[in-house]
Amino acid sequence: MTADVVVLGLGYVGLPLAQEAARAGLSVIGFDINDAVVNGLNEGRSHVDDLSDDDIAELLRHGFRATTDESAIAEADAAVICVPTPLAEDGGPDLRPVISATRTIARQLHPGMLVVLESTTYPGTTEEVVRPILEEGGLVAGRDFALAFSPERIDPGNPVYGMKNTPKVVGGLTPECTDRAAAFYGRFVDTVVPAKGTREAETAKLLENTYRHINIALVNEMARFCHELGIDLWNVIEMAKTKPFGFQAFYPGPGVGGHCIPIDPNYLSYNVRARLGYPFRFVELAQEINATMPAYVARRAQDILNEDSIAMRGSTILMLGVTYKPDIADQRESPAVPLAKQLMRMGAEVRYHDPNVATWDVNGTELTSVTDLDEALASADLTLLVQNHKTYDVDALAASAKRFFDTKGVVTAPGAHRL
Structure with a gap:
């Protein structure tokens, strides 16, 4: 050899x-x-x-x-x-x-x-x-x-x-x-x-990602009712993190992306249904919750515009960050895509900025990253932080935007909206 x-x-x-x-x-x-x-x-x-x-x-x-x-x-x-x-x-x-x-x-x-x-x-x-x-x-x-x-x-x-x-x-x-x-x-x-054996090794990977998938779905669902109840979920998570045992922090967002979390748990659910004839209910519920987050974020964006008597139809929305993780170019299963599609269906003109993605395909429409971010912030009716790349000074961006909606829980600027 x-x-x-x-x-x-x-x-x-x-x-x-x-x-x-x-x-x-x-x-x-x-x-x-x-x-x-x-x-x-x-x-x-x-x-x-x-x-x-x-x-x-x-x-x-x-x-x-x-x-x-x-x-x-x-x-x-x-x-x-x-x-x-x-x-x-x-x-x-x-x-x-x-x-x-x-x-x-x-x-x-x-x-x-x-x-x-x-x-x-x-x-x-x-x-x-x-x-x-x-x-x-x-x-x-x-x-x-x-x-x-x-x-x-x-x-x-x-x-x-x-x-x-x-x-x-x-x-x-x-x-x-x-x-x-x-x-x-x-x-x-x-x-x-x-x-x-091989089956145990195969299942270990699925358990790892199913664990994350379900816990992300938990906080995504909590984000919805905490918003309605006027509770700051991001602060809630920070408080829960102070417990030195029995808790691991997961965070809400506009959806799940990447090659693992949105996909791998489905393999386990598929296997259970195909072999045993009944559903893996935790996985299927988590998939339902996480898959609807882009639509939920779009509705929240509509509500933010409505507060200022601005219709979604005809408005300009600037999306910041379209990759599935910060500081990489990988767009696999990024929730930015279904979110952009939903905003477009609601009549918005979608623009985007991402330092790692020069061109971006959304439903057959190729978009080009804005080159003048300051101008784009000033002209957009709503700026939506989808992915928090380290090059973004989020509070400065929020201060320059007409309206700012943060789906990552990082903004501290007054007047900005958070998921």
Whole structure:
């Protein structure tokens, strides 16, 4: 073998994995079906927030190479699948990328190889979907090759926790498979945590995100009735945080976004319904609450305008920040999109500003970030803070705006409205 590992899928999960493995001295090949991604990486260009062009240059110096040639997979001792699993129409994961990557590995599978799935999915995928495909050529998982699941825990934009210092859960098809996968990750991850098996590892990831999903829904629902009762929920949360045990703070917002929270809990709900025939009620209620937050924020915006006898129809609303997290360019599942659509349906002219997003597609309409923020603030009937990027001086922005609606609970300027 000429490579320690081949990483299939060179996005926000696969690239950080390749980076840490290469830094630890492993020989790494990156495989992707996207020619532009592969060519860009081989020329030293990054396409993800967490890695700069300098990081890619370092990766290349360590011997990393990206390729669209699947025969390179046969050169590796281990293959790690890091492809996306978007939400399918039936509420479950769209496994087509996983199936395609697995078939690609199956054509190059050799005795002694380790195959690990990192893509988030429902419990049973590794054993029931990935394993049969890999075994079609006659090799048997757990005997001729090792098979495991290790959930990705990448948090884009997190300055503290990354691939190396975030504990890595690993669950193998057999105890021996777990040991093999744990030894592999132990070469470049500080802490490896063995799971009982693949299903436990798959479910652990879903529990992590379902926990957040449900608690965000709790505070989102509280935001609605606290507003009606004249209670400052943001202050309530700060007070609750003073308890040194038994409480973890979650915060309301215009909706949930990203690759995990709005999507992953649905995989668990889908699996429960499909296999057991009854709903996972906590998840479905949380989804209902969180999915309606953009519409709620739009109604609150309408109320703010109505207080000054201004109709939503024909008004100009400036949205600040359209990414799903602060200080990154990632827009996946950002609540800014359904919020903008709702405002447009209500007749508003929507403009936006985001230092990380030059152009923004909303329902087929391409918007361009305003270049003169001061002018945009002065002319907008309402300025709506959707994402609090660190470059924003929120109180100064609120002071310059005609009306300011803060959905992130950070403004202290008098006269501004908060969710």
